[in-house]
Amino acid sequence: MQEHDMSWVRTEMALAQPAPASVRGMGAWVRTNLIGSVGDAILTIIGIALVAMILPQVINWAFINAQWTGPDRSVCATVAQGGIQSDGWSGACWAFVNAKFGQFMFGTYPIEERWRPILVAILFVALLVPMLIPRVPRKGLNAILLFLVLPIVSFVLLVGGMFGLPHVETSRWGGLLVTLSLSFVGIAVSLPLGVVLALGRRSKMPIVKMLCIIFIETVRGIPLITVLFFVSVMLPLFLPAGVSFDKYLRALIGVSLFAAAYMAEVIRGGLQAIPKGQYEGADSLGLGYWQKMGLIVLPQALKLVIPGIVNTFIGMFKDTSLVIIISMFDLLGIVKQNFSDPNWATPQTARSGLIFAAVVFWLFCFGMSRYSMYTERRLDTGHKR
């Protein structure tokens, strides 16, 4: 038995309407995100209270009470400590950073030759920035200049000993110069090497596969400190007598190989995420192995693992500090070394120097992180298959 008529026909199609005010705008955001429930509101209040407690002290120490310039430790020490500040003063000693800035950047690179690293830095920025902006044309030429020509030019400029440039021992390099050059070479070497190792590990050729697995598992199973010790202390034992190569170069090789092993595993993860259908699609069109990998599989796999790749880059950037154990001084090493300068020894020196180093490291790492997120969004073609 049918009680009511079930047939119904729409006479007019409904039009889309704007969303109601309760889900739009600032007020809605505050309501849903800050005071969505009693628990949310309590957490919001605690959060604001914490910021209100801590932030003024930090600002006070880092900016208001801070000493920006000065000839020596007296500006950063209280009277009791042999300085000029009143008792109970506490503030950042940026004067220390200011006075040592050159060393923090270049280590003990001779002052009259410092135009050389500065020139390298300018060239680096001038080539890197257009490389990072997708709109700028001629990426191929740019890449050749950045990854092939720049390292050679930098080598000539920094090491010298030719074209009338005085030779500068790498033992005099230091600070940000060492941090950045180690990281740049590490990044530029580890990515392609990691790709080759990852492909090798998935290869059907047993010997290639075994060599890649042995390399990856050996290097990955050893701490970076051990790798650095090994290349610095042990490697000379295996070389013929009289042959020695530079400590800086050895650190460079150690860091690059270490990062490449990690990179290989990150990239292998990406390769495994590419569906079999993509390989078959490429095969069915007659693409060869390298065409298939280079044009179809790797572009997708690398895009998938951008977060992992950048993670490895950031990790390596910070790990360069470990070269201090083979007595090379990167940014952190040189900052720490300067704590012992009696001219600047105050209770505030170490804090200020470490915060400066932290901020510099953070800026570079945060930059890499943001750029990787931008790249992920840019390359997203909204398709998961």
Next chain:
Amino acid sequence: MAIENAVSAEEIKVDAKKMHISTTDVAIDIIAMHKWYGEFHVLKDINLKVMRGERIVICGPSGSGKSTMIRCINRLEEHQKGKIVVDGKELTNDLKKIDEVRREVGMVFQHFNLFPHLTILENCTLAPIWVRKTPKKQAEEIAMHFLKRVKIPEQANKYPGQLSGGQQQRVAIARSLCMNPRIMLFDEPTSALDPEMIKEVLETMVGLAEEGMTMLCVTHEMGFARKVANRVIFMDQGQIVEQNTPAEFFDHPRHERTKLFLSQILH
């Protein structure tokens, strides 16, 4: 006998006059071919001679080895015994021969397998540029020609993810055609599509048949099989059980297994 499929036989219009089958030119010759997955014997004693211009539909229950068989023809799967000769080239471990065969044999997959990081146009020009060494400009012209043929030239600069399933499958067909293949393999090309999209893909395939393309299709579209195929092959348990013209195959199946299969899919 009514056929329950998204697209019925009545809806498919075919101009049979143009479809010419050669009596002398052998496109594919499979002789006593066997294949194993490890210990499992998937294909048993496959013998199949395909003449140029033939349109063959392969059907059978799932797991019967239909897909595996056509995937052996372009060596996506390797056979262990017997002989497969495609366009006069025997498939062996010789990688160069395999690539030569793959260039002449187009394949359309159930899940399209378009390259999601490339635009539709780039999907179509990639293989001509890199495999055939066609100049980019010319490759793009060819690609646009085939995209027009599958009726989606306006999508050329979109990415696969922005297209419907039916459109993606038509792009996949165009991508294969850009390599100017002499043989086309279809591996369940409509199985992953919504009913509304099946028709547009089948129409594209009918168009190809009318142009005399040699086609092997694994499909459950019996309307298509009846109207377009000149031969229907039924497979079960890794072997060819029965083959016949579509009219005979559907109206007078001879093997018990075929009768059972047809009674389950036809009403």
